[in-house]
Amino acid sequence: xxxxxxxxxxxLLIDGIPYNVVDAEFVKPGKGRAIYRxxxxxxxxxxxxxxxYHSGEKVDEASISxxxxxxxxxxxxxxxxxNTETYEQRTLPDKMIGDKKYYxxxxxxxxxxxxxxxxxxxxxxxxxxxxxxxxxxxxxxxxITGQGKTATTETGLTIEVPIFIKEGDSIKVxxxxxxxxxxxxxx
Amino acid sequence: MAAGENERLNRLQPNLRKRAEVYxxxxxxxxxxxxxxVETPVRVPAIAPELFIVPxxxxxxxxxxxxxxxxxxxxxxGYPRLFxxxxxxxxxxxxxxxxxxxTMLEWxxxxxxxxxxxxxxxxxxxxxxxxxxxSSHITYQGTNIDxxxxxxxITVHEAFLAGAGWDPVADPDxxxxxxxxxxxxxxxxxxxxxxxxxxYPSPMASLARLKPGEPQVAERAEIFIGGLEIxxxxxxxxxxxxxxxxxxxxxxxxxxxxxxxxxLPMKFLEAMDYLPECGGIALGVDRLVMLFCDAGSIxxxxxxxxDTA
Numbered sequence: 001x002x003x004x005x006x007x008x009x010x011x012l013l014i015d016g017i018p019y020n021v022v023d024a025e026f027v028k029p030g031k032g033r034a035i036y037r038x039x040x041x042x043x044x045x046x047x048x049x050x051x052x053y054h055s056g057e058k059v060d061e062a063s064i065s066x067x068x069x070x071x072x073x074x075x076x077x078x079x080x081x082x083n084t085e086t087y088e089q090r091t092l093p094d095k096m097i098g099d100k101k102y103y104x105x106x107x108x109x110x111x112x113x114x115x116x117x118x119x120x121x122x123x124x125x126x127x128x129x130x131x132x133x134x135x136x137x138x139x140x141x142x143x144i145t146g147q148g149k150t151a152t153t154e155t156g157l158t159i160e161v162p163i164f165i166k167e168g169d170s171i172k173v174x175x176x177x178x179x180x181x182x183x184x185x186x187x
Numbered sequence: 188m189a190a191g192e193n194e195r196l197n198r199l200q201p202n203l204r205k206r207a208e209v210y211x212x213x214x215x216x217x218x219x220x221x222x223x224x225v226e227t228p229v230r231v232p233a234i235a236p237e238l239f240i241v242p243x244x245x246x247x248x249x250x251x252x253x254x255x256x257x258x259x260x261x262x263x264x265g266y267p268r269l270f271x272x273x274x275x276x277x278x279x280x281x282x283x284x285x286x287x288x289x290t291m292l293e294w295x296x297x298x299x300x301x302x303x304x305x306x307x308x309x310x311x312x313x314x315x316x317x318x319x320x321x322s323s324h325i326t327y328q329g330t331n332i333d334x335x336x337x338x339x340x341i342t343v344h345e346a347f348l349a350g351a352g353w354d355p356v357a358d359p360d361x362x363x364x365x366x367x368x369x370x371x372x373x374x375x376x377x378x379x380x381x382x383x384x385x386x387y388p389s390p391m392a393s394l395a396r397l398k399p400g401e402p403q404v405a406e407r408a409e410i411f412i413g414g415l416e417i418x419x420x421x422x423x424x425x426x427x428x429x430x431x432x433x434x435x436x437x438x439x440x441x442x443x444x445x446x447x448x449x450x451l452p453m454k455f456l457e458a459m460d461y462l463p464e465c466g467g468i469a470l471g472v473d474r475l476v477m478l479f480c481d482a483g484s485i486x487x488x489x490x491x492x493x494d495t496a
Contacts, residue, residue, distance in 0.1 A: 004279050025282060025283065026280070026281055026282025026283075026285055027282065027284075027369050028239075028280060028282070028285065028369075029365050029368055029369060029416060030409075030416055030419050030469075030471075031237060031239060031240065031391070031393060031419070032239055032361075032364070032365030032368065032369075033239050033361075033362060033365040033366070034239065034279075034280070035365070035366060035369055035370075052370075054362075054366065055239065056444065
């Protein structure tokens with residue numbers, strides 16, 4: 001693939017290792033050859049690598065596939081998922097899940113991004129409903145801002161919610177931003 | 188999301204106001220110097236072939252990559268001094284200092300050469316500093332830059348010997364030139380002053396004439412301020428046969444390297460029979476505005492980039 005087509009979040013294969021393009025800087029003398037300075041993150045050990053390419057150079061794209069898996073439970077070694085087609089289970093380490101743990105409830109369906117048999121990324125659904133576990137009660141002494149207050153969800157996510165949200169309420173959260181979307185009517 | 192866009196556009200408002208002032212002050216300079224403001228087509232049947240500038244096709248024409256050919260056709264017809272603010276399009280050029288659609292300020296002086304148009308740039312930028320900041324200094328990205336004229340001039344030969352340790356005039360190597368210019372030469376320019384590099388190796392002459400008595404270099408200059416490439420000046424080549432030979436060479440190279448077929452811009456070449464001695468310069472307006480807005484990215488000086496259009 002031509003270096004011209006690489007952008008942030010492209011996945012490259014360099015010396016057999018899959019990398020994510022964290023940052024792509026484009027530098028070019030007006031009439032001259034373009035230079036692409038890439039900051040790459042090793043998708044196995046999360047280390048970073050800086051590489052410079054020039055226009056006309058080719059790079060290998062990492063072959064990536066995606067499928068659905070279901071989050072089952074968390075255990076000492078990490079987070080356990082099940083492939084919804086083959087029922088095969090896998091455990092992913094805490095480091096790989098990171099802050100996404102706040103978007104995993106029992107049974108949550110996630111997208112597994114794979115490089116061959118290797119998990120590269122786990123993406124929770126864009127919107128997820130959660131119950132408020134803890135929330136400051138509105139009173140004059142609380143640190144209530146003009147628009148909202150801080151609450152904690154059942155998964156431990158700290159989130160800014162409107163003042164009218166109470167403990168036990170169900171809310172919709174945008175997992176891309178970690179922001180409150182709306183209150184969900186209880187069944 | 189509309190709310191996000193409104194917030195972004197409102198945040199840009201001081202910069203866009205300053206941008207409008209830059210246009211006003213520059214136009215004022217050209218009016219005082221008796222230049223005619225013109226507009227040439229944005230969509231054109233033929234462009235100057237450039238190995239590393241990729242045009243955007245528009246049906247079987249192109250969006251122009253530069254207004255140069257049409258402005259020179261006006262010069263050939265006898266217009267002595269011309270300027271233009273012009274949108275130009277270059278495919279794939281997107282980064283902190285690039286947007287595929289950008290604004291060029293281009294001007295030409297009959298009877299002049301690259302030195303006069305470089306002087307014009309010094310005058311315009313100084314006028315901007317005084318009118319916008321009431322000073323001959325600006326602060327750009329944490330560095331105080333002294334814009335007092337004249338700005339330091341250095342030959343490409345000297346700049347490369349000092350920064351990259353080799354002589355691109357004696358041993359022309361355009362590919363190595365581009366990489367070392369960016370990686371080694373520009374970073375060594377004095378941060379607190381503009382730098383003008385003069386006299387490019389002749390294989391990189393493009394549409395500039397070779398220096399009389401010193402044909403291994405072309406009368407081409409580039410102006411850098413705050414690490415930004417601001418403008419590119421030529422003593423314009425007026426020899427049609429030499430220009431045609433360069434174009435044919437460039438077209439062959441483009442086809443070999445990129446597999447793209449290009450046509451000779453015949454109307455321009457025909458007009459060259461009447462082209463007077465002249466100097467011309469192309470200045471990147473967006474980057475000039477970045478300097479005066481202390482903006483780190485081109486996204487901060489245009490309301491809609493290719494990502495937000």
